[in-house]
Amino acid sequence: MTSHHTKPQQTVVPRFERVDVIGGALMVFIAALIWFGASALDGGTLVRIGSGALPRGLAVLLFVAGAAVLVQGLLQGNDRAERVYLAVRPSAIVLAAIVLFGLFIRGGNFGLFSTPQLGLIIVGPLTVFIAGSATPEMDLKSLIVLSFGLTAAMLLIFMDLLSVTIPVFPKFIQDPLTFAIGIDALVRIAYVAYAAIAAVLYVFFFGLPEMRRG
């Protein structure tokens, strides 16, 4: 981007891709944001400091520190400069899996939109499946087995052993069925079924392991 001299073998790190430049700029931005947010708050007096005093003071400090990082990044020699590298794809996939879990586990109104409750029985395998596809080392077969097996294991651990309540089924299924057989029985049927699916698929994909453990 800019023409500063470099040693032959070294690749030039443009100023705007440097770790310290972006980091410093981010801090300056956050400082501005804090200042903006605190501007409406009362600063108070020294005897009775108001709710805005500390945020504003800290915003100034953060601005100074961030600016120092920024300037240091701009001035540092190319040999010390470090390029920002983000592994966007795997990170985005894993985060998407978590967001999906949050949106559909119980559903609800998220301001701009609302979502239905799908419960762990559907969200669990999906979360594992999506998160697991973040790495090329994962093969589809293991991923499918893992999705069902893990959901079964989590239901067992959280619902039966720790007795935590998590929505397990989609709302429209849960209500009528709970009425018929009770939620505990229903959950147990569900995780036994998922564990069975995982086991059958495992045998189908990979054959019988030498030592079988329940």
Next chain:
Amino acid sequence: MADLFNNLYVGFAAIMSVQNVFLCFVGCLLGTLIGVLPGIGPLATIAILMPLTYNAEPIGSLIMLAGIYYGSQYGGSTTAILVNMPGETSSLVTTFDGHAMAKQGRAGKALGIAAIGSFIAGTFATFVIAGTAIPLSKLALSFTAGNYFALMVLGLALAIVLAGGSVVKAVCTLIIGIVMALIGADQITAEPRLTFGLQILYDGFDIAIVSMGLFGIAEILRNLEFPEQKPFVGAVTGGLLPDREDIKQSAGAIARGSVLGSIIGIIPGNGATLSSFVSYALEKALSKRPERFGKGAIEGVAGPESANNAAAQTTFIPLLTLGLPSTAVMALVGGAMTLHGVVPGPQVITKHPDLFWGVVSSMWVGNLMLVVINLPLIGIWVKFLKVPYHLLFPTIVLFCCIGIYSVNSRPSDVLEVAAFGALGYLFYKLRFELAPLLLGLVLGSMLEDNLRRGLILSNGNVWTFLSEPLTLALLTAAFLALGSALVPSFSKGRELLVDED
């Protein structure tokens, strides 16, 4: 002295219920289990497992949390010796001689002496905590708001200086943490601060959510960058029990490590890491044949392992007696205490004696359990080391989602975890240390509270505030600590200390 034993008796009486011993056991076991997994350090382990402890009673949950902490530390040593991968910086030194011993077929002895040394050091540190707690908390009760404020500033300054990475950047994350603590309803007026009109911000930030995102999820994102390496795990060879010769060689190292670690652990910052380095240097300096170090000297394992365990334990002292967490892990423990309605500080001993002494006694029980359950289980831990990462991380993701949802049954908490995961990853890539942020988050409102009260008492006069000798001394020390970290030769030493993270 009689008091000390009486207090410890109260503690043991409090924890010797079937349930509490079980929780301690589960904590140690789970902590070791996750801590042994490659690429997951103690901070991430605790962040991931914290929601599990919420269902128990306050005392049980703290016992379990402490167990998780020691367990994950212990797991780090195991991987350091067996696969030359320190799970955290405090086990780094263990790789020097521990892994060398493993290569010579003495892995069992290295693991054994690490466990025994840790247990002896842990026992010693338990007594140190029990002995210092009452005088320190009495001292703390006489502190004025100004003293407290200055003490916090000093603690934070030392934590920054000893934490590693760029000092200026650590200051940045600390400030962000403090501001995050201020977001939400004002403590006095309840008016919304910095919420930008968002309801979700009005409730402020939950430490479990923030830490799980910043440390748990972000660590997964970091690990996904690199193609998976299959750690080469050798079989554990040789007996676990050291022979007479080994004990003779390491007894002094264990004793010195215990004392050193107990002292250094009290200092804010990464006491466990610092103490293991200092102990290693000390043993090498005292040794008649220092050339053996790095090539499998058993003292090089015994000393640092004892030191870091003692230090890991005495870091509880500032939290339990002054209410000031000095490391990110202690910030998490403090957060968990607050959640159960126990505000860490000098009042804990008098208000909740059974809880206080129970936690102190449980440290000893936890250490004993680590030795008793983990040495026989070493074969199982080795198997866990071999679990490929691509099967591991989706498991952790699902576990985190369910865990954090189960705390409050709020879907938005899960979304927050994702947001902090992204933020943690970004900050890591921009080389910003995140431990100060967590400290700031926990201390922020206390800091403001004491500043406010101090200024009210001094009638708003900053100068009378500063003329109070103790306050002035503490603030000067903080200033000097920060200043010295910016001096080039000193900052070189800091880099050396934490470079290998």
